Structure formats: C-alpha cells, structure tokens
C-alpha cells in the first residue's frame with residue numbers, strides 16, 4: 001500500500017511539474033518485526049523511520065498515510081502537501097452486509113474506534129482484535145476465522161481489493177479516523193526549493209478538512225489508538241466537521257458537529273473538542289472495557 005500511494009504522488013508530481021521522481025522503498029522495524037505493533041511504538045515506527053531519511057537528506061520527501069501521523073509537530077519537518085483525498089469511509093469485508101450477518105458474528109478489527117462503533121451498531125457482535133497487513137486480514141475472512149473485518153476503503157482501493165467489500169459505512173454509522181483516506185507529503189523545513197514544487201500537489205479542500213479533524217484529535221489529547229472518529233468536508237466555502245468519542249461498550253457516545261470558515265479549520269476542531277469534553281468525552285476515552 002505504501003509503495004502504491006508513493007507511486008501515485010510521484011506520478012502526479014511528474015505530470016504537474018515535469019520533474020522525474022525516483023521511488024526509494026524503506027523497510028522499517030514495523031515491517032519486519034513479529035512483535036505486536038503497539039509494543040514497538042505503534043504506527044509511529046513507520047513514520048519515524050521515514051522522517052529520519054528526510055532529515056538525513058537520504059530522500060527529498062516522504063509520503064505517509066496522513067492518519068498515521070502523530071498530531072504533534074516534528075522538528076525540522078513540514079507537511080508540504082495534502083493531495084486530494086480519497087474516499088475516507090470504512091468498509092466491511094465479508095460475506096454479507098452488517099445487518100445480514102448472523103447473531104454473534106465474529107468481526108475482526110484492531111482499532112478501538114471501529115470496535116466501539118461496531119458495538120454501537122450491533123450489540124450482539126463479537127468484536128475481536130486482528131493483526132497483520134490488509135491481505136493477511138482478508139485471508140482470515142476467506143478461511144472462516146472471521147465473519148467479517150473492517151478496513152479503510154481507500155487502502156483497499158490502493159491494494160486493488162475492492163472485490164472483498166460487502167458494505168461501505170456512511171459517516172452516520174461509523175466515523176472514520178481523523179485524516180483517513182488522505183496522504184501526507186513531508187519534507188525538510190529548510191528545502192524552500194522543494195516546498196514550492198510540492199505545493200503543486202496540495203488540495204485546499206482536503207488540507208482544511210484534515211486540519212480540522214486532526215485539531216479535534218489533538219485537543220482531545222488522543223492518538224490513533226483512541227476511540228475517536230472525525231470527518232470534515234468543505235461545501236460552499238463552509239467547513240462542516242463531525243466528531244465522535246465512542247465508549248468501548250457501544251452504549252454511550254459523544255457525537256457533536258460544528259461548521260465554520262475554512263480559514264479557521266484548526267479553531268473549529270479545537271472548539272468542537274472542547275464541547276465534546278464538556279459532554280464527557282474525556283471520561284469515555286479513559287475507559288477500557290475490553
């Protein structure tokens with residue numbers, strides 16, 4: 001998936017600016033270690049290794065899945081471009097749509113956000129942690145170990161596995177992770193020459209949407225392992241943001257929305273988070289039922 005999305009960015013850059021781009025594959029501890037990803041530092045291990053190559057000047061820029069980036073700033077590195085976002089929704093991969101799965105069906109997901117929202121949609125489901133890359137997970141559906149799993153639609157597009165999708169969740173059923181479906185192009189802050197070139201890849205609507213979603217996540221002091229969903233979209237020069245913090249039991253949710261001017265995307269996210277905290281969102285995040 002990472003090589004595909006880097007290839008897409010490289011092609012777009014060549015098309016827009018005429019610059020040839022050489023792809024450099026980077027293998028990280030996250031790719032080779034058999035240990036649980038959480039134990040070796042979560043998705044931060046992929047991001048950290050790529051950022052080091054950027055800082056060392058081994059590569060000019062790096063492409064990440066934006067939802068895997070920690071919300072805090074990275075010293076010496078800037079988010080040079082957010083290309084036009086792909087479909088941000090989550091997809092169910094299995095034999096049937098969610099409503100048609102048998103009682104007590106086994107659903108695999110490693111994401112607390114997806115777990116909590118699945119339980120809210122259907123209390124009878126057995127939601128079970130699952131590991132491995134997308135292809136490994138999909139094989140666990142084919143083998144019958146799981147009745148279904150949930151993955152990002154955009155990721156399935158990039159690995160050419162839309163055939164596995166049985167249902168796409170609308171944001172009112174399941175809010176995606178902040179930044180889901182978007183890519184992040186990062187380079188060194190002092191490379192002004194490069195910043196100008198990479199800026200041609202930036203998509204304003206995508207940039208303001210993910211800015212609001214990530215500001216919400218940052219203000220909630222949450223990371224990618226928190227049961228936090230967010231989705232923002234720009235319509236007629238108004239930015240609409242929806243956020244959710246879902247309790248692990250699926251019983252309680254704090255779900256609020258807010259709209260504002262896209263120039264104030266960061267503020268919009270922070271304001272919504274503050275309102276969510278006032279409704280008990282931080283308490284829900286602190287809980288671990290299973």
Ligand SMILES: NCc1[nH]cc(CCC(=O)O)c1CC(=O)O
Nearest residue numbers: 065067151152154155180181182
């Ligand atoms: N956490 C892993 C990860 N990081 C980005 C994507 C999907 C692609 C995207 O969001 O752009 C995935 C897999 C998934 O959640 O199904």
